[in-house]
Amino acid sequence: MIAETPFPVSIALVHYPVLNKRGEVIGSAVTNLDVHDIARAARTYGVHRYYITTPYGDQRDFVGDIMSHWREGYGATYNPARKEALEIVRVVDGLQEAIDELTAAYGRRPLVVGTSAQAQDRIIAFADLGQMMAAGRPLLLIFGTAHGLAPEIMATTDAVLPPLKGRTAYNHLSVRSAVAIILDRLLGQ
Template identity: 35%
Template sequence: MLNHNVFIALLHFPAMDREGRAIITSFTTMDLHDIARPARAYEINTFYIVQPVDAQRAVIKKQIEYWSSEEGLKTNPTRAETVKLVQLAYNLEEVIEDIQNRRGRKPKLVGTDARTYPNTVSYEFLKREIEKRQEDFLILFGTGYGIPPDLMNTFDYILEPIYGAGDWNHLSVRNACAIILDRLFSKNRC
């Protein structure tokens, strides 16, 4: 796996509602496949789904079990391959602890947002840091109206926002994840 030092996590908690209050968001079945596929294409180590609600976790586990089963493998072998990357966690601390236990060091935390922060970095900067292979990186994706600013301010880095042709940059987390992974890891960037 080329990017063995890179992990990604989709945070359903903490997330924000439109008024900026901390909430838990619901899992969307498309997120599992539409984030696991680019994670596999760009050879990311692990895709964590952070979901503390047991009923939601049961839905996620059922999906993973189905696509990992013999029937799922026959139905769509590529989905079986991508769900191997998915791991469930109750909270961000569990993700960090898992990476630390597996890799022997705490990962650098990289937030993503449509806004800029004092520690915002460019894709080129982060790409160079990752390519050194001296650190592990956990790239965090928010749901709802994003990751709360008080948590964002604790991260080592925040990736610069994705800007399109104009000033509108409110993308789905699935789209944002694919674009960010492409900007960081694609071989055919111009």
């Protein structure tokens, strides 16, 4: 599928290495809802690729079963819109595999931008990132599962978006919600 935005934007949902609530590095399980809900949001906003990263074979098989059902099985005829959304999904062992694939596709490394519910170094404002995107720089947005991306993943980013903030101190969005909000801020009309 060719990107529908004038600038190539891809996203990655990282399942390892991520943090648990105690700040320990773990691998998290892929959830069914994250697979197709994020794919639907990504497709709506013209995202080129949605990478699901997990080094665990059983988790990759799980995603493969979901995608097979909706892209080739009964689900493909029952819900063609979901089939279309899942066409942009790729399952990879790790983040570097996604970066390498995008680098090969575009002839240069994408700008790798992390996300976090916590304040981080190297913050890039949404408006500044929008200007870089408008200049045609390929972009890979990275989202973490569990309690966020591990430090070793954050260290590979070129920049980090500011945390999403509501009107209260409560700050525990689902990753599906965070993806949708960030895509709307960057790619919405």
